[in-house]
Amino acid sequence: MNRSLILGSTSLYRRELLQRLQMPFEVASPEVDESPLAGEAPWALAQRLALAKARAVAAAFPGAVVIGADQVADLHGQPLGKPGSHERAVAQLRQMRGQTVVFQTAVAVVCLESGFEQSDLAPVRVKFRQLSDPEIENYLRAEQPYDCAGSAKSEGLGIALLESIDSDDPTALIGLPLIRTCRMIAAAGIDIFARPKARP
Template identity: 45%
Template sequence: MNSPSIILASSSQTRKALMDRLHLAYHTVVPDIDESPQGENHADDLAKRLAFEKAKYISELHPDAIVIGSDQVAWREGAPDIFIGKPLTIEKAIRQLQANSNKIVYFSTALSVQQKSTGFEQTIIEHYKVKFRKLSQAEIERYVAIEQPLHCAGSFKCESLGISLFEEMIGQDQTTLMGMPMIKLCQILRDLKVLVP
């Protein structure tokens, strides 16, 4: 019996790089879903719904495949109902970092693994937080100019120069901050009899 194919339901280059770490044969298919909030009042709820819907959409098209969906929502301490999105422009990235300065920013990262033909579905949420140091305007502008973090929630790349913005990083698995909790993913894949490593 052939092993089921593995599909990453994502267009994210960061998530693809995380999957590449596992040395598994997989391919990516981009899910066509509406990612706007639908009345959720907590980042956890939005992230879980989006991860689930991404995996479900692709699972319907490829019922025998193991489909991996993931989504991340960022929010500042005390405001889990105010979602920090991708800035998309330099001006918005600068404003986000000004607002993040000297604050704790939380990341709710959801993972959904589904296989329609067997009825398997597991959707979980993991958390990570970073404490930003007090940032000067010059530091913010210099950082944004160098890294161009326009497609990153919170306007930084922790795996690159973004590390210089922090006072502290708090969490069990740094890949949760990067957008897909890999320790949990490996556990789920092993439950599905996928050899990792």
């Protein structure tokens, strides 16, 4: 049975990443409260929200294979969310300069009809340079990464903020770990390499 694939996210970054697989998919917005629970570790928050997003969209499309994802920047056990404003982004980058931040990127795949459910975590260790205040200001004015966890876009100018990146899934830092995603959607029954046959 050919199941449709749905990305349970409105993130442009995740949509662009999934498009790399050159396969058809739809996008649906998950209605999920992203507030952390009291005392919840950043990795646990990311994994819980990824699964909650996939389940929320799967409830509306029970026959589809649904991908949910979430990312939380983890600074010594403290979660850093999306800044949402210039002032908060400045504060985040000041906190992170010279520090190692773990970007906890979680992905979940759910198909209600088949009873399939898997989730996984792809942590990315990122060492930030010892950034000056003018560097922080100039970066934020140039790229305005206010919708990004940790206030930096590593796929853009934000790479200049970093000293090193340590990850076994190179797209995880952008928001969707494609190696893990491919493995999970294949296990859910999606043939990643199948293409429509050309008409004779």
